[in-house]
Structure formats: C-alpha cells, structure tokens
Amino acid sequence: MKPEVGIIMGSRSDWEIMKAAAEILKDFGVGYEAKVVSAHRTPLKMMDYARHAHERGIKVIIAGAGGAAHLPGMVASLSPLPVIGVPVKSSNSLDGWDSLLSIVQMPNGVPVATVAVNAAKNAGILAVQILSTENKELINKIIAFKDQMRANVEQSDELT
Numbered sequence: 676m677k678p679e680v681g682i683i684m685g686s687r688s689d690w691e692i693m694k695a696a697a698e699i700l701k702d703f704g705v706g707y708e709a710k711v712v713s714a715h716r717t718p719l720k721m722m723d724y725a726r727h728a729h730e731r732g733i734k735v736i737i738a739g740a741g742g743a744a745h746l747p748g749m750v751a752s753l754s755p756l757p758v759i760g761v762p763v764k765s766s767n768s769l770d771g772w773d774s775l776l777s778i779v780q781m782p783n784g785v786p787v788a789t790v791a792v793n794a795a796k797n798a799g800i801l802a803v804q805i806l807s808t809e810n811k812e813l814i815n816k817i818i819a820f821k822d823q824m825r826a827n828v829e830q831s832d833e834l835t
C-alpha cells in the first residue's frame with residue numbers, strides 16, 4: 676500500500692509507544708512508513724525527510740520523541756505537511772513533561788498538533804481524520820469507529 680502517513684521517531688526505543696499509531700493506521704487500511712529520524716543524532720536526514728516527504732505522496736507526518744523533543748517542531752518548520760506530535764515518556768524523560776512542553780509550545784506560525792503523552796494511537800486516529808476530509812470511504816470508517824466506541828461504553832456503563 677502506498678504510504679500516505681509518515682511515522683518518524685527520534686530513536687528505535689520510541690517504537691514501543693509509536694507502534695500504536697502504525698496499528699491504528701493498519702486497522703483503517705491507510706498506508707504508512709515508519710522510520711527513525713533523529714533531530715539531534717541525524718539532523719541532516721531529518722531535514723531531508725521533512726523537506727521532501729510531500730513530494731513522495733506523504734500527506735501527514737506523525738513525529739514522536741522523548742526528552743528534549745525537537746523532532747516534531749523542527750519537521751513542522753521545514754515541511755508543508757500537517758505534523759502531529761507525540762510526546763514520548765522515554766528513559767531520559769522527566770515524567771513526559773519535558774517532551775510534552777517542547778512539542779506543544781510552538782511559536783505562532785509553526786503548529787504541531789500535539790496529542791497526550793504516549794498517545795500514539797490518538798495520533799494515528801487524527802491522521803486518519805485529516806485524510807478522511809478528502810476520502811468518503813475513510814470518513815465512513817471514522818463514523819463507524821465512533822459508533823462502535825459509543826456502543827462499547829453504553830453496553831458497560833452500569834457499575835456494581
């Protein structure tokens with residue numbers, strides 16, 4: 676399947692969290708690619724990825740990183756694509772706060788749509804929703820997904 680979503684992360688160690696984005700994209704039948712692209716360790720690769728992803732048919736980028744998480748913001752500064760940031764509570768993280776704040780507190784003009792700490796699944800859902808604005812089949816799948824979620828809650832809303 677042709678990748679439409681680029682999932683990138685600062686380290687292989689982020690995959691344990693970031694694979695939830697890949698799983699939800701698989702569930703919705705959306706093609707993706709997943710790569711390690713580090714703002715600090717491979718900055719030139721990051722620049723190349725951010726500047727050219729849209730030319731290869733990527734439509735949304737999901738970027739996850741922990742600690743001093745510069746990857747989502749730097750990619751957003753270089754790419755015309757929407758970037759969804761996933762703060763990862765990594766081994767070098769101050770409980771996820773450092774990553775969350777460095778991803779969410781972007782300057783005006785360079786947005787990163789930031790999800791909750793470790794919420795790669797939500798990043799995947801948001802990517803599908805962005806793609807679904809131009810794709811009737813995907814929007815119907817999102818409607819069905821929400822219906823199912825509501826039904827699941829309603830079926831088990833009694834507490835004993």
Ligand code: RP5
Binds near residue numbers: 740
């Ligand atoms: C960040 O540092 C990465 O995104 C990762 O979350 C964290 C730790 O990386 P490793 O030392 O495990 O490679 O740049």
